[in-house]
Amino acid sequence: MAREECKTLLDALNKATACYHHLVLTIGGSADSQNLREELQNTRQKAQELAVAIRARLTAALRDHGLGAEERSEFERLWVAFSGCLDLLEVDMRRALALGTAFPLHASRLPLVRTGVAGVAARALSSRSLRHKADRDFEVADLRDLEREILQVGEMIHDMEMKVNVPRWTVQAREEAGAELLASTGASSAGGVSVEEHTGPCDPSKALAATVFSAVLLAAVALVVCVAKLS
Incomplete structure (x- = not known):
């Protein structure tokens, strides 16, 4: 039951990490906006919440000395996949920090309300200025939080390596590398042989x-x- 739960959480983490990677690539582009920055924040927070839950379950399972050999092998594979997800998440978070710093959405500007402007126009400009300041404050706070969360993810990775010793090179995959590619290539080759046998030599x-x-x-x-x- 714990293994299936870990698989479900890990699948959700994979999706969240992939979504975050896709969003990070749009920072500084034509699709960059306040909504994008908020979506980035929500996605990375969701990924971190999933990571905390997965780490707790996998750590408890792998530190159980009564775990069978087959179960342990399966949990070790999940552990390696989880470690890979965290590594990718940390890299993308660092990339998001660098791009967000290089391409700020709300650069500092002169006050929009000037002396002599009154009435509806003054209120509209004042409202726009306040909204701009709020967005600017969100962007600055988000970058500060992102920098702090990068350190937290790095500490999580280090803590995992200290609590559970599962070297990645000792975990055996169920299939050989490129098995799917080789299978598709083999099918194509078999199709080509059958055609040649059917048509025969010239x-x-x-x-x-x-x-x-x-x-x-x-x-x-x-x-x-x-x-x-x-x-």
Whole structure:
């Protein structure tokens, strides 16, 4: 039951990490906006919450000395996959910090409300200025939180390595690397062999007969064209 729960949580973490990676790549582009920055914040927080839950379950399972060999092997594979997800998440969080710092959404500007502007226009400009300040404050706070969360993820990775010693190179995969690619390539090769066996090798006598027939046909067509022009 714990293994299936870990698999479910890990699948959710994979999706959240992939979504975060896709969003990070749009920072500084034409699709960058306040909504994107908020979505980035929500996605990385969700990924971190999932990571905390998975770490607790996997750590408890792998530190259980009564765990069977098969169960332990399965949990070790999940542990390695989980470690890989955390590594990718940390890299993307660092990339988001660098891009967010390089491409701020709300640069510092001069006050929009000037002396002499009154009435509805003044209130509209004042409201826009306050909204701009709120967005700017969110962006600054978000980058500060992101920097702190990067350190937390790094500490989580270090803590995992200290509590559970599962070297990645000792975990055996269920399938060989590139098994799916080799399977598809093998199917294509098998299809090519079947076609060759069905058609069989080229017969020289048949090829010569086809060439002679084509030459006779072309001569007949040329003769018909000449007769038509003379008439």
